[in-house]
Amino acid sequence: MTELRQDPTTRNWVIVAPERSLRPRDGAGNDARRASGGCPFCPGNESMTPPETWRLPAGDRGWRIRVVPNKFPVLTPTDRPERRGSPGFLAMGGHGHHEVVIESPSHAWDIATGDEAEVRDVLRALRSRYRALSHQSDIAVIVIFRNHGPGSGTSLAHPHSQIVAAPVVPPFVRRRFEVARRHFDDFGTCLYVEVVERELAEGHRVVMKGGSVVAFQPFAASAAFETWLMPSSHQASFGDADDEVLDELAAVLRTVLLGLCRAMDDPPYNLVIHSAPPGEEGCRYFNWHLQIVPRVSTPAGFELGTGVSVNPSHPESTAAILREAIASV
């Protein structure tokens, strides 16, 4: 049982999830990357996770990818989404879904060093679950994310991504859509397509291009080596990406992460897939995209008080370093 509570001063939501403090931790450090008998995501330990919602089978009763509900979910389908409480103390049950995509049976597998076909399968698994969850009732937004390495906030080292389907669109997410919608209303164009086109035209911050997928470090990158991967033509929802785009995305993602691994000595990072909310897939002003943020500095009071990040490097410089690292791969 979790609860969503609204901060009356920002109208942002917080998830109160007391059971999360019970999560097992293996430290998620590099040392922990060796297969460990107690890893709930390793083959043979399938009974340690809740029952699968999806599987990519392999061989006789084996698997290449498993999707399971998170054992310590921030949101659960059985909690009810009705609002309760009085103005200023608005709350609702933590209704939603929180799934874990176990990306490989191998404890030491990683996107950066895996086969391209394996990365492709991971992206297809994510898309498959994205599509399934977007049809669930009372779901307003779906976010896919991946925490890699010590310092990234992950509690388990075994390679996995996560999907959260939530019953409200948080103001932070809504704002992106509002900015893009205003741009569309003013100029009649998709802001995200324009951003990609401008980045390609300027060139300094482009890391690589693979088919229709462009990797670049944004003009206002919030952290050193922050990198975005985006289709260059308009597509609002990650659920609508076709196989061809996902294949291109797999190739670019693998290469960019391998480049980051080389350039920064396998940094911890958070990866997020931003997508138009269910019901707004048809909107003409948003592009789904992947955001990779290496966790190399610690946000402090300034960031907490202002929401403004301090990037200790120019994205033009770090993009050049990343291009070089990729060229030498």
Added chain:
Amino acid sequence: MTELRQDPTTRNWVIVAPERSLRPRDGAGNDARRASGGCPFCPGNESMTPPETWRLPAGDRGWRIRVVPNKFPVLTPTDRPERRGSPGFLAMGGHGHHEVVIESPSHAWDIATGDEAEVRDVLRALRSRYRALSHQSDIAVIVIFRNHGPGSGTSLAHPHSQIVAAPVVPPFVRRRFEVARRHFDDFGTCLYVEVVERELAEGHRVVMKGGSVVAFQPFAASAAFETWLMPSSHQASFGDADDEVLDELAAVLRTVLLGLCRAMDDPPYNLVIHSAPPGEEGCRYFNWHLQIVPRVSTPAGFELGTGVSVNPSHPESTAAILREAIASV
């Protein structure tokens, strides 16, 4: 030289500050808290900092508090605030002020364990600099913050607060004012005063009350033991706090931090003072307040993608623990 760049997809600003990566670090761990010959904030090392902007003298040529420009500022007065670039690539010089308030000559001093009179002097120093900076040209917002302990993002252990005066109001800050202004337009009341009144009426989340200053853990606390300190009557700007309120604030702040120290074994934390922007001191819908956020969990991809925090505990429970820790002080 730093630069402010606007993210075209959120209109939020990022500070690009390449020289920040040169900052000295002492680790800021507990071990580093012992006076160290190389600490730039210790007496005798005054020449290691830029020239003082303010001082609380003590004895013959000594000092109790020094305020100096940050040697590795995120913003500087000499950078020009004019916007440049084209739509989508909007930037401006990193104009502003970034000061460090060295709170004590003692390397091991802390607010939680210091004399109340010393805490009072720190708050008065902050108010004095807040007032001075609010009269500088091209300043749109002032944020005061304090990073305490390893993991808080601080680079130096010697007790200090920081003040940043910035030339733009970031969307994250503006949003609080918009929410409060809409409340004022709808109901004719100050949302923040109402929040305090409701917290006092409910009682579960109130930590303590000292004169007009109330300490409580907000209904939608974003982290375990997050605590706010706020005057119970309306006052928009921290610069307008009078001596009496600051004295009450000093007593409550010291007690709350000592309680946190006991209850959580001296946790790292970030402290922020939120205040109405210069020029809007007269607004009737905002209260200045202190926000203390212990850094006990690591935000990860979910928080990055949604702006939603996961609090692993109920503020009602942690407020009770904090009240108990304070009672035993």
